[in-house]
Structures are given as C-alpha cells and as structure tokens.
Amino acid sequence: MPGKVVRVRRRERLGLAQRLYLPNIFVGLYVTARHFFRNLWGYIVGRKRTFVVQYPEEQVDYPDAFRGHPVLVALENGEPKCVACGLCEFACPTDCITIIPEETDAAIERYPREFDIDMSRCMFCGLCEEACPEEAIVMSRSVELATYEREPMLLHKKDLLRTEEQLGRRIDYMREEYAR
Amino acid sequence: MEVGAYVPVALFLFAVIALVFAPLMTWVERKQSALMQDRIGANRADILGIKAIGLLHPIADAIKMITKEDTVPDGGDRLLHTLAPIIATVPAMISFAVIPYGGSYQAWGAEWDLVVADLDYGVLYIFAVASLATYGNVLAGWASNNNWGMLGGIRVAAQMISYEVAMGVSAVGVFMIFGTLRLTDMGFAQQETFRLLGFVEHLGWVGAGTWWVELIKIPMWGIFLQPLAFFLFLTALMAENKRAPFDIPEGESEIIAGYFIEYSGMKFGLFYMGEWVEVVVISGLMTAMFLGGWSIPYLPDDVLVEFLRHGVGLNMANVLAMIAHVATFFLKVIVLIWFQQLIRWSVPRFRYDQVMNLGWKILLPLSLANIVITGLGILIIGEIMN
Numbered sequence: 001m002p003g004k005v006v007r008v009r010r011r012e013r014l015g016l017a018q019r020l021y022l023p024n025i026f027v028g029l030y031v032t033a034r035h036f037f038r039n040l041w042g043y044i045v046g047r048k049r050t051f052v053v054q055y056p057e058e059q060v061d062y063p064d065a066f067r068g069h070p071v072l073v074a075l076e077n078g079e080p081k082c083v084a085c086g087l088c089e090f091a092c093p094t095d096c097i098t099i100i101p102e103e104t105d106a107a108i109e110r111y112p113r114e115f116d117i118d119m120s121r122c123m124f125c126g127l128c129e130e131a132c133p134e135e136a137i138v139m140s141r142s143v144e145l146a147t148y149e150r151e152p153m154l155l156h157k158k159d160l161l162r163t164e165e166q167l168g169r170r171i172d173y174m175r176e177e178y179a180r
Numbered sequence: 181m182e183v184g185a186y187v188p189v190a191l192f193l194f195a196v197i198a199l200v201f202a203p204l205m206t207w208v209e210r211k212q213s214a215l216m217q218d219r220i221g222a223n224r225a226d227i228l229g230i231k232a233i234g235l236l237h238p239i240a241d242a243i244k245m246i247t248k249e250d251t252v253p254d255g256g257d258r259l260l261h262t263l264a265p266i267i268a269t270v271p272a273m274i275s276f277a278v279i280p281y282g283g284s285y286q287a288w289g290a291e292w293d294l295v296v297a298d299l300d301y302g303v304l305y306i307f308a309v310a311s312l313a314t315y316g317n318v319l320a321g322w323a324s325n326n327n328w329g330m331l332g333g334i335r336v337a338a339q340m341i342s343y344e345v346a347m348g349v350s351a352v353g354v355f356m357i358f359g360t361l362r363l364t365d366m367g368f369a370q371q372e373t374f375r376l377l378g379f380v381e382h383l384g385w386v387g388a389g390t391w392w393v394e395l396i397k398i399p400m401w402g403i404f405l406q407p408l409a410f411f412l413f414l415t416a417l418m419a420e421n422k423r424a425p426f427d428i429p430e431g432e433s434e435i436i437a438g439y440f441i442e443y444s445g446m447k448f449g450l451f452y453m454g455e456w457v458e459v460v461v462i463s464g465l466m467t468a469m470f471l472g473g474w475s476i477p478y479l480p481d482d483v484l485v486e487f488l489r490h491g492v493g494l495n496m497a498n499v500l501a502m503i504a505h506v507a508t509f510f511l512k513v514i515v516l517i518w519f520q521q522l523i524r525w526s527v528p529r530f531r532y533d534q535v536m537n538l539g540w541k542i543l544l545p546l547s548l549a550n551i552v553i554t555g556l557g558i559l560i561i562g563e564i565m566n
Binding site for chain 2: 022025040049052
C-alpha cells in the first residue's frame with residue numbers, strides 16, 4: 001500500500017501584518033525591551049536573572065560523567081595504585097601514555113618508575129580508565145591545561161597523583177558504569 | 181551677544197557630546213545589548229580592583245586604539261586615507277551646534293541662550309553638514325585601494341542619496357506646522373498645549389469652556405502633531421547613520437567591513453566614534469523637532485520661572501529653570517538613544533534591495549503623502565478656527 005502523500009502548503013502570501021512589516025517590528029521591540037527591563041530590574045534589586053557564569057571566579061559543578069584529563073590514584077602512602085601492567089598504554093588510541101615499570105620488594109611487586117601522559121595528544125576518551133584493572137587511572141574533572149609552551153603539557157607521575165578524596169564521585173560513578 | 185560669549189557654551193556642549201556621550205556610547209552599546217540578550221556585558225576592566233559596572237572599558241578601548249599599529253595599505257592614497265576618518269567624524273560633531281539644549285534665560289543682566297549657533301536655517305544646516313560625512317566614507321573606501329572598501333564606499337553614497345530625499349521630505353511636515361526652520365523657535369512653539377477636542381467647540385457643537393473639551397490637553401510636540409513624520413524621519417536618520425539594521429555599507433556578511441576595511445588603530449576608532457556621535461546628534465535633533473526640546477510638558481518656561489522666583493529670587497530662578505531644562509533635554513536624548521539601541525539590537529539587517537525598496541518605494545511616497553495631509557489639515561483647521 002503506497003504511503004499517503006502529504007502536501008505541505010506553505011503560506012506563500014504573507015498576511016497584512018507581515019507585509020506592513022511595522023507591527024511585527026514593534027512586537028520584536030517589545031520582546032527585547034521586556035528582557036532589558038527585567039534584567040535591569042534584576043541588577044538594581046540584586047537578583048540576577050541572567051544565567052551567565054563568570055567563569056574563573058564562578059564555576060559550574062560538572063556532572064559525574066564528565067571526563068577531564070586522566071590522573072593516577074594514589075595509595076595512602078603516596079605511591080600510585082598503578083602496577084605498571086601497560087593495559088592503558090595499549091588501550092590508548094593516541095599513544096600518549098608512556099610507562100617505564102620497575103620491580104620492588106614491597107607487597108605490590110611492580111610499580112611505574114616513570115608514568116608520563118602527553119596532554120598535547122590526549123583526547124580525553126577515557127579508554128585508559130576503562131582498561132585499567134586496578135582503578136589506578138581515572139578521569140579527573142580538571143580541564144584547565146592551557147600553557148604557553150609545550151613542555152608543561154607533558155605530565156609526569158608527580159603531577160598526576162591524586163588522592164581518592166580529590167577525585168570525589170568519579171570513582172563511584174566509574175564502578176557503577178563499568179559494572180553494567 | 182557677541183561671538184566671544186558663545187565660547188563657554190560651545191565648550192560645554194563639546195565636552196558633553198564628545199567627551200561624555202561618545203565614550204559612554206561604547207558602554208551603552210555593550211551593556212544594553214547584554215541586558216537585552218540576558219547576558220552580563222563588559223565588566224572586566226578595572227583600576228585597582230574598582231570595576232564600576234564596566235564604565236572603565238571606554239578608557240581601556242581608547243588606550244588600545246591609540247597604541248595600536250596604524251597601517252596604510254600599499255597603493256593606497258596616504259593623504260586621503262588619513263583625512264577620511266576626520267572628514268567622516270567632524271560633521272557629526274559640528275552638527276550639534278544648532279541644536280538648542282535650553283531656552284533663553286536672563287540672570288544678573290546677562291542673557292543666556294543655550295545654543296551654540298542659533299541659525300535661521302538650523303535644520304537645513306544639519307542636513308547639509310551631515311551629508312558631508314558621506315565624503316569621508318567614500319574617500320575612505322577609495323583611498324584604501326581595496327575592492328571591498330570601494331564597494332562599501334559606493335554603497336554609502338547610494339544609501340545616503342536614497343535616504344536624504346526621504347529625510348528632507350519627511351521633515352517638511354514639521355516645518356509647515358511650526359512655520360520655521362530655526363530649532364530654537366520650534367522649541368519655544370512646543371511649550372504650548374492644545375485641546376485635542378477643541379474643534380468641537382470651534383464648530384459650535386458645544387458651548388465655550390465645556391469641561392471635557394478643556395480636560396484633554398496635549399503638548400504641541402512634533403510627535404503628536406506629526407506622528408507619521410516622526411517615524412519616517414527617525415527611520416531615515418537611522419539609515420543615514422548606517423548602523424544595523426541599515427549597515428549595508430559595512431555589510432559584514434558580504435563585503436567584510438566595507439569602507440573601513442583597511443583601517444586600524446585610532447583611525448578605525450574614529451569611524452565608530454563618528455557613528456556614535458551621530459546617534460547622539462540624531463537623538464538631539466529628534467528631541468528638538470518632535471519631543472518638545474528642553475520643555476517640560478504642561479509647564480511653560482515663564483510659569484516655571486514665576487513659580488521658582490518666590491523662594492530664591494529672579495536670577496536664581498532663571499538658573500534653576502536652566503538646569504531643569506538642560507536636564508530635561510538630556511533625559512529625552514537618553515531615552516531616544518536607548519530607543520535607537522533597542523532597534524539596532526532587535527531588528528535583523530536588511531538586504532541591499534530591501535534597503536533601496538524601503539527608501540524609495542515606502543518612505544518617500546509616505547513622506548510626500550504626509551506633506552499633502554499636513555497641508556490639508558492646516559487648511560481645514562484654519563477654516564474651523566475662523
């Protein structure tokens with residue numbers, strides 16, 4: 001059975017008000033003037049009606065799913081949770097992670113001697129976080145990475161370490177998300 | 181009054197227009213558009229942490245403009261390239277000379293006329309001087325040795341010619357009503373009031389002094405006597421000002437920036453300054469012609485002075501009346517500036533053919549019709565009055 005053909009009837013002839021043009025301009029002016037006076041009144045009485053966030057001073061709370069740049073979770077002794085298995089290095093599509101592992105006599109036998117993430121290549125995809133079996137690399141909420149040189153874009157182990165408190169709800173969200 | 185006595189008046193006016201209003205316009209433009217669009221607007225410039233709701237931005241702008249590199253394009257005409265912004269800006273500034281911002285006051289034996297040049301042909305002077313600014317824009321486009329600049333300059337010329345016709349013709353109705361071109365005389369005439377229903381009495385339908393005829397009194401402002409001319413004239417003046425929605429000569433989406441495409445630094449700033457001064461001049465002219473100038477509605481000058489002299493004496497009464505009138509004038513100017521900015525930030529820009537259609541096919545016939553209607557009205561009212 002063929003589908004029913006619906007003919008769209010466009011209004012080719014404008015109405016009188018539209019052709020006169022002026023009435024609609026006054027409608028438009030009324031709308032903008034209303035916004036003007038509403039916001040002006042908001043400023044005068046100190047109750048702002050605008051939803052602009054004054055960025056560096058005021059910041060919005062990002063949602064849990066927000067992916068900032070990846071960081072390393074630190075143990076209580078300040079050492080990374082990471083066991084230098086290399087899965088994140090392998091999962092990374094942009095090859096921005098470089099790990100140099102080393103052995104120790106401690107309970108956890110392996111640890112990364114060097115753990116570098118090249119932020120000029122990282123694309124915030126979160127695959128490293130997904131690949132990590134130890135919950136050792138986690139996407140943070142930080143996105144403020146702008147610098148004047150390339151050097152500071154290469155983050156080393158000491159720059160990347162964060163405690164679990166600093167990461168906040170992200171770890172809980174991550175467990176919930178990857179448990180599915 | 182000899183010429184020397186005008187100097188302080190002229191200086192005051194120049195200070196108000198060029199040093200207060202024009203820089204403030206940058207602030208008004210940003211803040212008003214921000215409020216209309218639910219934004220906050222410029223508020224970052226500060227001196228020692230004092231931000232003053234963005235009022236320091238004009239200073240920051242001026243410093244930026246002056247310290248920027250000033251370039252003249254290869255193959256451009258260096259002399260004309262430098263002269264053009266000046267030619268475009270100066271007419272806007274000097275055209276305020278004939279606009280009265282107060283009446284005539286006697287204090288301590290001196291007479292104060294709050295107008296720089298009280299010319300017989302006041303409005304015509306503004307028309308003549310304002311069209312000189314076009315040369316600045318056309319020369320800027322030509323001296324830049326740039327195709328877009330040239331196109332912008334040509335568009336300026338086309339648009340100015342189109343709208344000057346409608347502008348001049350739509351103002352004729354006002355000249356007919358007030359019988360003068362002198363803006364101070366228009367100001368004095370607009371202090372009077374008229375009875376809206378007065379014709380009922382003159383036709384002999386009711387007796388003289390009927391209360392409901394006396395009740396409705398309207399100031400003899402141009403906007404009430406010539407409502408159509410008010411809108412036609414304002415539209416034509418805004419088109420002359422060539423800001424959005426009539427920014428065909430700049431045409432950002434078509435010719436990038438038009439006639440000032442090759443300008444930088446303060447020369448670039450001068451074009452904007454000229455436009456902003458023009459906004460103030462338009463508001464002043466509209467106020468003087470249509471909004472009763474300096475007069476406070478329902479309160480003629482002599483009544484005000486008479487009322488004030490009881491407390492402080494005649495001299496001080498005159499001074500107080502002068503202050504009140506100047507304040508009234510600038511209040512009206514500010515309202516009109518606000519209205520122009522409202523239009524500028526609300527109405528989408530016209531296409532080139534739409535601008536030409538509006539000018540030649542709508543504004544010009546309507547303003548011609550307005551002259552006929554005004555003439556008929558003056559005839560009929562004259563008949564009734566007799």
